[in-house]
Amino acid sequence: MKIVAINGSPRKNGNTALLLNAVRQEVEAAGVEFQIFQPGPNVHPCMACYHCLDTGSLRCVRNDDGVNDIIAACVEADGILLASPVYHAGIAGGMKCVIDRLMLAAGCGENQFRRKVGGALCTLRRSGGTETYHQLLAAMDCMEMVIVTSDYWGVVHGAEPGEVLKDAEGMEVAAKLGRNMAWMVKVLAESKVPAPESAPRPMMNFIR
Ligand SMILES: Cc1cc2nc3c(=O)[nH]c(=O)nc-3n(C[C@H](O)[C@H](O)[C@H](O)COP(=O)(O)O)c2cc1C
Numbered sequence: 001m002k003i004v005a006i007n008g009s010p011r012k013n014g015n016t017a018l019l020l021n022a023v024r025q026e027v028e029a030a031g032v033e034f035q036i037f038q039p040g041p042n043v044h045p046c047m048a049c050y051h052c053l054d055t056g057s058l059r060c061v062r063n064d065d066g067v068n069d070i071i072a073a074c075v076e077a078d079g080i081l082l083a084s085p086v087y088h089a090g091i092a093g094g095m096k097c098v099i100d101r102l103m104l105a106a107g108c109g110e111n112q113f114r115r116k117v118g119g120a121l122c123t124l125r126r127s128g129g130t131e132t133y134h135q136l137l138a139a140m141d142c143m144e145m146v147i148v149t150s151d152y153w154g155v156v157h158g159a160e161p162g163e164v165l166k167d168a169e170g171m172e173v174a175a176k177l178g179r180n181m182a183w184m185v186k187v188l189a190e191s192k193v194p195a196p197e198s199a200p201r202p203m204m205n206f207i208r
Helices: 015-029 051-055 065-075 093-106 131-140 166-188
Strands: 002-007 033-037 079-087 117-124 155-157
Touching: 002 015, 002 065, 002 117, 002 155, 002 166, 015 033, 015 079, 015 117, 015 166, 033 065, 051 093, 065 093, 065 166, 079 093, 079 131, 117 131, 117 166, 131 155, 155 166
Parallel strands: 002 033, 002 079, 079 117, 117 155
Antiparallel strands: none
16 A cells, blocks of 8 residues: 655755655554655646547656656555645646646546545645645545545645744644545555446537
């Protein structure tokens, strides 16, 4: 059983990295593997070529920035944790590029994320946290995923690297999210309840 986390910060050893290291301890203590990807600042945006959807390749044609490794790991994983710094009250640009390509390549065609566990966290100095947290969740809550929460929104405060560790409440919110995600991964793995069938949905288009 494995949870894959994506750190959308361009900054090495920044607050999001520190936060995910703390979540790692909780997840691994629960007996679930935890793999963190941090693609960094050189991620390409989605080019809207739709090659991934047209071919069902589960891969992006841009193959030079590590995003295909992230897509492959997420397809294999039992859970996905999206973590991003807040940039101007939203998801950091590089993280948005990853999410767009991940969800288009492996979610929008033959959905690979159905019944995977999902969670989200963001780091920030002051404002825009709940907006960003809900943006991260929004990428997953149309994928038939099992969204897991903590006992407060996944918003953890800190500006300079390391400051996030001083937000004791936020760190506990993140740790609890990790424990809950690991628990849900195990619940689903052991469940004998058959999942409902999933039928295709007619695409709405008012243009005739
Ligand atoms: C371009 C940019 C925009 C930012 N916008 C916000 C913002 O809107 N709200 C906020 O509270 N912090 C904002 N910040 C601060 C970061 O969210 C904060 O420093 C965060 O801890 C960075 O995480 P990291 O260390 O993992 O990169 C911004 C930082 C940058 C570089």
